[in-house]
Amino acid sequence: MHEFEKIRSSIIRGGTSKGVYxxxxxxxxxxxxxxxxxSSIFxxxxxxxxxxxxxxxxxxxxVAIVSVSNRDDADIDYTFGQVDITTGRIDYNSNCGNILSGIGPYAIDEGLVSVTEPVTSVRIYNTNTNKISIAEVPVQYGRAKSDGNYSIDGVPGRxxxxxxxxxxxxxxxxxxLFPTGNRTDTFEIPGYKTVEVSIIDITxxxxxxxxxxxxxKGTELSSELTEEQSDLLETIRGMxxxxxxxxxHYSEAKYTTPSTPKAIIVSDAETYITESGTKxxxxxxxxxxRAMxxxxxxxAFPVTGGxxxxxxxxxxxxxxxxxSQDTANIKEVVIGHPSGTMEFVIDIEDDGTNVIFNKTAVAxxxxxxxxxxVYVPKELFWNIRDKVI
Incomplete structure (x- = not known):
């Protein structure tokens, strides 16, 4: 008969994702x-x-692993893990912006940061990327507000x-910014053809x-992507x-780094029907x-990839x-994804050689x-002396 350890946790919806914090x-x-x-928790x-x-x-x-930060420029340290549902392995190679959106509210409600009403700024250090983000969180009566009038496609209600x-x-x-040193690269896909890609690292x-x-076409929904097309995109991602x-070798990526880099399909602005039937x-x-x-x-669409x-x-x-359609001089870029649209505030200066980022934000x-x-089998901890009690 199993004996169990108890681990305090919360389940939070952040953006269009849901995680265990x-x-x-x-x-x-x-x-x-x-x-x-x-892995056992999941x-x-x-x-x-x-x-x-x-x-x-x-x-x-x-999964989101959270602690109070010792850094002068951050309030909270946050580690993101993507748990593979087929292997149980955890990939720590990237941040997740949707799960990040729950970190500020979690820190406020757990009493990890000082609270200011009506909005509390939480400085979050992501250990996966060694980058800082600032979350502006609405607060009422000392706790993070969850009700409001803002809606995002892919999540019911406001x-x-x-x-x-x-x-x-x-x-x-x-x-x-350009990990290969190029703004575009050419891949010779085994058994397929030459494909032009751009590899870019922003968030x-x-x-x-x-x-x-x-x-x-670029307007496909999740149910319309064939196994062969998914395999092709995984090959491109692996390459x-x-x-x-x-x-x-690119064949290793599916098993050793299944979530990073991300693979994203782009096309001109097109009229299409969403997963819920909206035009x-x-x-x-x-x-x-479309993102993989x-x-x-x-x-829907990933925040960091978006x-x-x-x-x-x-x-x-x-x-x-x-x-892209008319994005050269605008500060708000709207992307059409399978569940609707997503808006991003982007302020970039690019002279073709040097790029300056003034703002990259999303709501x-x-x-x-x-x-x-959550209850975890106690035998996982046997002979481990460093478990923090």
């Missing part, structure tokens, strides 16, 4: 044991995640508007490919991972885009720039869904 002190110090514990190597808190989807199989400003956004994981490393160059030094007019967006998440199409996409739409000579909503204890 845990204080770092609740987890073992040993990283191998920590990951076994986190249900282990089981696509249904029936024996854990995961939602059997990459967008709901995410909520309090949380503004996330990503500071020093370029080179989040590769220390370079997250992303490989962009134009939909028409791989036989897509980008190899090109920027994440793996030695998006081409005149209401600047470009159409753990080898499947994202049903910021990278919006910023890339203003970078001359990139695949994204060449698809989200968040809501705490549950708090309590």
């Amino acid at each position: 845990i204080m770092k002190k609740e987890l073992p110090n040993d990283e191998t044991v920590r990951d076994e514990v986190i 249900g282990g190597a089981d696509e249904r995640q029936i024996d854990g808190l995961g939602g059997a989807n990459s967008l709901t199989s995410k 909520g309090a508007k949380i503004v996330l400003d990503f500071l020093d956004a370029a080179g989040s994981k590769t220390n370079s 997250a490393p992303v490989v962009f490919v134009k939909a028409s160059s791989i036989g897509l 980008a991972a190899e090109r920027i030094g994440f793996v030695e 998006i007019e081409d005149s209401s967006i600047n470009l159409t885009s 998440s753990m080898q499947k199409m994202h049903k 910021l990278c996409t919006a910023a890339a739409s203003q970078l001359k000579g990139t695949v994204v720039y060449n698809c 989200r909503t968040s809501r705490r869904l549950m708090e309590g204890y």
Whole structure:
């Protein structure tokens, strides 16, 4: 019969994702044991995640590890982990902006930061990328507000508007805006053809490919992407991972770094029907885009990948720039995704050689869904002396 350890945690919807938020002190110090514990929390190597808190989807199989920061420029340290629903492995190679949107409210409600009404600024250091973000969180009666009038496509209802400003956004994981040194690269896809891509690192490393160059319309929904097309996009993503030094051979990327770099499909602004049946007019967006998440199409759009996409739409000579509609001199870029649209505040100066980032920001909503204890088999901790009590 199993004996169990109790780990205090919260389930929070952040943006269009949902994750388990845990204080770092609740987890073992040993990283191998920590990951076994986190995998158990989500249900282990089981696509249904029936024996854990995961939602059997990459967008709901995410963990946030939180602690008070010792840094002078940050209030909170935050580590993001993407939990693979098929293997139970945790990928720490990127940030997640949707889960990030829940960090400020979590820190406020847990009493980790000083509160100022009506808005509290929380400085968040992301350990995955060594970057700082500032979350502007509405507060009432000393707690983060969840109700409000702001809505985001992909989430029912409305909520309090949380503004996330990503500071020093370029080179989040590769220390370079253009990790290969080029604004476009050419990939010789084995058994396919030559494809032009752009590999850009702004809040997250992303490989962009134009939909028409791989036989897509760009308006596909998640159910319409074939297995062959998904495999092709994974090959492109893996080749980008190899090109920027994440793996030695592109075939390894699916297993060793399944969530990073991200693969995003772009096309000109198109009129299309969303996952929920809503019509998006081409005149209401600047470009159409689809993102891959753990080898499947994202049903909405990732925040970090979205910021990278919006910023890339203003970078001359990139695949994204060449698809974009009138983004050269605007500060708000609207992207059409499978669940609707997403707006980004982008202020970039690009003379073709030097790029200056003045602002990369996005608004989200968040809501705490549950708090309590998750039970983990005690044998995972046996012979481990460094578990923080």
